[in-house]
Amino acid sequence: MIFAIRDDDVSYFTNWQDLEYLYSDLWGKVPISFAVIPFAVPYWRGEVNMTKKFQNSSFKALHENIDLLEYLKIKIQNKEIEIMLHGFSHEYRIIKGHRIGEYLWKPKDQLIKETLKAKQYLEEIFQCPIKVFVPPSNMIGKEGIIAIESVGLNLSGIIGRKIDRPISFSYLKAYLRRWIYRFLRGNPYPFPLIIGNHVELVAYSLTPSASLSWLRETMRVCYKMGAPFVLATHHWELIKYPDLYSAFYQLIEEAKTIGYSFGTVSQCMNLIRRR
Numbered sequence: 069m070i071f072a073i074r075d076d077d078v079s080y081f082t083n084w085q086d087l088e089y090l091y092s093d094l095w096g097k098v099p100i101s102f103a104v105i106p107f108a109v110p111y112w113r114g115e116v117n118m119t120k121k122f123q124n125s126s127f128k129a130l131h132e133n134i135d136l137l138e139y140l141k142i143k144i145q146n147k148e149i150e151i152m153l154h155g156f157s158h159e160y161r162i163i164k165g166h167r168i169g170e171y172l173w174k175p176k177d178q179l180i181k182e183t184l185k186a187k188q189y190l191e192e193i194f195q196c197p198i199k200v201f202v203p204p205s206n207m208i209g210k211e212g213i214i215a216i217e218s219v220g221l222n223l224s225g226i227i228g229r230k231i232d233r234p235i236s237f238s239y240l241k242a243y244l245r246r247w248i249y250r251f252l253r254g255n256p257y258p259f260p261l262i263i264g265n266h267v268e269l270v271a272y273s274l275t276p277s278a279s280l281s282w283l284r285e286t287m288r289v290c291y292k293m294g295a296p297f298v299l300a301t302h303h304w305e306l307i308k309y310p311d312l313y314s315a316f317y318q319l320i321e322e323a324k325t326i327g328y329s330f331g332t333v334s335q336c337m338n339l340i341r342r343r
Contacts, residue, residue, distance in 0.1 A: 069291050071328035072336050073320075074101050074224060074271050074300040076154055076202060079108035080128035082303070084139035090306055090313070095148050098320065101333040102140070103154035103202035103224075106130055106186040127157050131193045144196055150332040151194050153221065155204040156182040169207035176211035183215040199334045200224050210234050213264065222267040222337050224298065226256055239263050255286055258295035260337045267337045271300035280315050284322060291326050296336035 078087075091100055107127035131137050143149040161173045171179060187198050201221040203212065208225060209232050216223060226246075233239045238261075246257040260269040272283055283299075290297045299319060306313045323330075 069294060069328055070296045070331040070336050070339065071287075071320075071323040072101055072296065072298045072331055072333045073098065074103060074152075074202065074298050074333055075303050076103040076300065077105065077158070077302050077304065078102045078130075078136075078140075078154075079105035079158070080130050080133045080136075081108060082133070082136055084136045086303055086307055087139070090303055093317075094320075095143075095146070098330040099148055099150060099332050101150040101152055101200070103152045104130065104190060105154050105156075105158045105204075106189050107157050109157045109159045129189075137193060141194060144194055150200075150334060151190055151196060151198060152200040152202050152224065152333060153183075153187055153190060153198050154202045156186045158204045160205075167205070169203060169205035171203050171208040171212035171215075174211075176214060179211055179215035180218050183221075184219050187219050187221065200337070208232070213266070217265045220265075222269075222334075224269060224271050224300075224333050226268070226270045234264060236264050242268070255289065258290045258293060258297075260296070260339060269296070269298060269333070269337050271298040271333075274299055274301040274312065274316060274319070275305065276309050276312055280318075283319060287319065287323060287328075288326060291328060296339050297323070297328065298333055298336055 094100065107129050110126065110128060140149065140151070144151065155170055157170065159170050161168050161170075163173060174182070183201075190198050199222060201216045202224045206225055208216075208223070213223075213233050233243075242261045242263045245261070249255075249257040256270040256272075258270065260267050272286060274283065287297050299316075301312075301316060306316055
């Protein structure tokens with residue numbers, strides 16, 4: 069079974085030295101799937117600082133951080149990382165007092181246009197195919213799904229309680245399967261599913277508030293069931309919270325002990341072909 073690491077929020081504002089500090093012990097042994105923001109808003113610094121009043125913003129394109137770009141390109145050439153798309157700008161709006169990610173508040177036509185531009189941009193600067201989309205803040209609705217399907221991307225995410233995908237037989241089937249599984253077992257459905265014209269696979273978040281014991285148990289359950297396990301984290305949180313950094317490496321060591329092999333998020337999604 070495959071264990072994958074998903075690191076969200078790599079952008080123009082990311083220091084390549086931070087990535088090297090965190091993952092130097094893993095290179096050549098454990099690949100990292102980076103969810104990359106192509107055109108980050110200026111107030112993006114990993115941890116989001118938001119204003120309630122919208123301000124016109126100029127975007128910071130990732131390639132302008134030349135050192136980071138070259139660092140990631142070397143890692144791609146060495147087959148040590150995967151690049152995934154993480155929105156267009158990761159811009160938030162405050163709507164009715166709630167923080168809303170861009171793939172919920174932007175209109176469909178804008179999402180379709182920007183998703184295509186973002187995917188083509190990453191493929192051009194990195195010279196590699198982009199296969200997976202990671203929604204900013206894990207927020208996406210029907211319009212966002214239409215946008216990622218229009219450019220052939222799969223989704224690292226999960227179906228919510230609401231009917232939040234374009235209606236299709238495959239979606240209704242997946243919705244029922246996931247919620248029946250959760251009702252019976254208490255955990256998210258662990259296998260990749262074809263929904264419409266894309267594949268979706270849940271990721272398990274390692275955050276300061278996450279239950280390490282729950283992650284450990286879920287990881288073991290997934291292995292016994294023959295399901296992949298995607299551990300989602302943020303490099304800036306691993307640096308900010310030393311205990312989280314320690315927990316991250318503990319989980320990797322336990323995954324080795326259990327018997328997992330290590331791969332990318334895309335490789336985890338490909339396991340659908342075996343089911």
